[in-house]
Amino acid sequence: MKLVDEAEIQVSAGNGGNGCVGFRREKYIPLGGPDGGDGGAGGSVWLEADENLNTLVDFRHQRRFRAQRGEDGRGRQMYGKGGEDTVITVPVGTVVVNVETDEVIGDMITHGERLLVAQGGKGGLGNMHFKTSVNRAPRKALPGLPGEERELKLELKLLADVGLLGFPNAGKSTLIRAVSAATPKVADYPFTTLYPNLGVVSVEKYRSFVIADIPGLIEGAADGAGLGAQFLRHLQRTRLLLHLVDVAPMEGGVEMSPADQVRAIERELEKHDPELLAKPRWLVFNKSDLLPEDEREKLVQDIVDELGWQDRWFLASAIGREGTWPIMLEIMAFFDRQKADAQEAASEAAAQARADADAARRDAEQG
Structure with a gap:
């Protein structure tokens, strides 16, 4: 799925x-007091996060x-009567920035969040608020206040579990095609991927994770070089990074050795x-x-050994789907362990909170 992310x-x-x-005018009451009502409040503008959206492309047209x-x-x-609010739906993961002040107004990370x-x-x-003992027929009323106006920049950060990164033509798009239903463009030249792509990897029923393929990075990307700089932020929300390395760089047009990559x-x-x-x-190593x-x-x-790498590594051929599925199974197991650890930590915290509450109650009873 392609997306427009700004x-x-x-x-x-x-x-x-x-x-x-206004003044009260009724039969037998020729000199009725002021009865002018207040104006209604203007409608506000809200953003609402919707998990069914995955692009900001609609904002190109409106x-x-x-x-x-x-x-x-x-x-x-x-x-x-008060004016009706306007509600604008945006994808979950949208960061909202005030263009004038460059201030981050909000980060929409939950479905339904407003x-x-x-x-x-x-x-x-209305003039009924200005009646006094010396001015019983005020002809004063206040105009309504103007509503706020803002120019906003919307930035979409993917909410993916796994982020793919590596040099252009390292095989990221090929891998995501091999393990999910996503169909990003694949070709044998750099910068085939011009937009981030999302794919859902289903390990078994009710067990899946989302993987994101971002454009390839080049040296200087963090300073704005190439296509990768504007997409680096998508990696910030991921739980795991898969760093693809072209293990045969001379064949792929990359002049760096795998370790240098x-x-x-x-x-x-x-x-x-x-x-x-x-x-x-x-x-x-693809x-x-x-x-x-x-x-x-x-x-x-x-x-x-040259890198002194201490973490997990794999050897694979994405185009031939060799070694790709074992990697996905390892990822699912990694997330399962993370979930179990989080649940255990939450249980321990809850137990400690109950113990602290019991201790405080006993202290209060003894005191």
């Missing part, structure tokens, strides 16, 4: 309705959103966000079919 929109809340100057104005007040102390981005104007007061990507990750480098990351079968293990072990 958009700028303008939002305008509704103005408040004006207060009314960039301006306006909420309804509040109605003016009327006589007989009748308040104006964020107020433009407050409607308050309705003006790994080091170059690590530099870009650290430069962009040191926390990315601290995430769990496994190496996948295109093993281009190596002599009896030499593959030794060649890759030499690379691992």
